[in-house]
Amino acid sequence: MKSNTQTLNDNVMTVAQTKKKIAPARILLHIVLTIGALLMVFPFLWTISSSLKDMTQIFAVPPVWIPDPIVWSNYVDSFTAMPFGRAYWNSFYITAIVVVAQLFTGSMAAYAFAKLRFRGSGVLFILFLATMMIPKQVTMIPLYLIMDKINWLDTHLALIVPGALFNAFAVFLLRQFIRGIPKELEEAAVMDGANPFRIYWSVILPLIRPALAAVGIFIFMGTYNNFIDALIYLSTPENFTVPLLLNNFKGLYVTNWAYMMAGATISVIPVIIVYMFAQRHIIEGVTLTGIKG
């Protein structure tokens, strides 16, 4: 927050210096936007603050903003009360496999749709896109029954395999990028006698790295945060992903707000860290989905 107000002050200064007339409307706008930004971040700050309090501080009126003493043991207790460490590992390895596999299978399909057009590929592509209009809830029940039939219920395969093999959105986005690659770049490889796989591997993939990053981060967020699939498929706490475990944790400690907030912080931190590092990619990705398609 400090950096925010800092820049705000800097801005006001530069505006004041460059233009003789300070626009009061502009300053007012900055004030409103800063209050807005505070409101957006406040729930997270309040969560962290609450997670470090003991019971008397939790119940204190007026509220205690900065915990004193800082009660780190809430985190230790949360980690021992529920297998959060295990849930982290589950979420991370599931997400990692889904992201890598989906980028691979998705970009392969995207390459085929963009560059290897053949009779029927247009129809196939439309079929892919049409599935984006099917709400998840429609396929949810048959998928559950399929997973039951092949004994994948309560296993991570039920979360990994669909995520790795099918994502019409990723295919569509990556295709848009690959279409934009000029023919000349491939032709050099074709002259050298490269087959489509070589072209895909050594020409296309390196060129679409920014797109892979954007799509990959999207898949990361979607998979790490996915709740309903984990809820339906998983039943043993050792198998739980972070959101599902947090939901269970909530059921057990609903009145122990310090634990609850420690749990929420534990679940939010990985994704916030990724966001801080990758926010440019994420926002570019959102922009692409909205504008270029």
Place this chain on the structure above:
Amino acid sequence: MREWEWTSLLPILYFNKEVSNVRKNNALWGLIFLTPQLLGLIIFAIIPLISALVLSFMEWDGFGERSFVGLENFIYQFSSSDFWKATYNTILYTVLTVPIGLMISLLLAIALNKIKGKEIYRLFYFMPVVTSSVSIGVIWMWILNGDLGILNQALAMIGIVGPDWLTNTNLVMISIAMLSIWWQLGYNMVIFLAGLQGISKTYYEAAEIDGASKFQQFRNITLPMLSPTTFFVAIMAIIGSFQVFDQAFVMTNGGPGKASYTMVYHIYDNAFVDFRFGESSAAAMILFVVILIFTLVQFKLQKRWVHYEE
């Protein structure tokens, strides 16, 4: 160029106009490249979709005999009070979140568009978008807690006795809508921002020369030029809001009573609590058709009121 916006949203109406270059070699390689995703498409989309349709005409508890019951599941849903309660709550949620959420995100985007420090504001406004429904649910249960929640403590400071946000039948949907707007605001804002960046400066320069006021510029340039973006955001928001589930499941279990029981909650309950897979599939198909009709009707309408840059 801008046509991409709606074609990408409504993929079914997408036509590949380019002459396809048919080569046997391409077909073979194409199929090899497509195999993994094609398998995924068949196993995880097409087969389940057909199964859902078939199931919606069947009676099945997941274990015993399956029997064909015609339209009975649909009749069951249309005469079920839970179904209508869920429909009402879902529509209420849509009405509460979409117009207000869109308006705030549009205003924010316009405010941020040409301001210094845009990136930093954007960083904060977008942050909730990346967090999971469960964590935001848990966080807001604490903020909205009737006795100890920080919101009611803040209200008490200015002399207002805060209500029980999540346990009051009349308020619970409003509370869930409120935090959902907070959750998704940044997403819509970023798309609006991108839309604003796409409007050529020359329009504003021309308007400036003609002496148009800021408001006139907003009314006559920004809004019409932004309409494809607005359309996209609105459709996505409506479709998303029809599928609201996680927040209600995590925070209130659909309660108090059935006050935050939504359509997806109804589908989930029918299938995974009551094991009425047929009835549940019928409800899911109804939701699907509603979303489909909505999308197609909007697609027809948008031609009338959406302006595309030539």
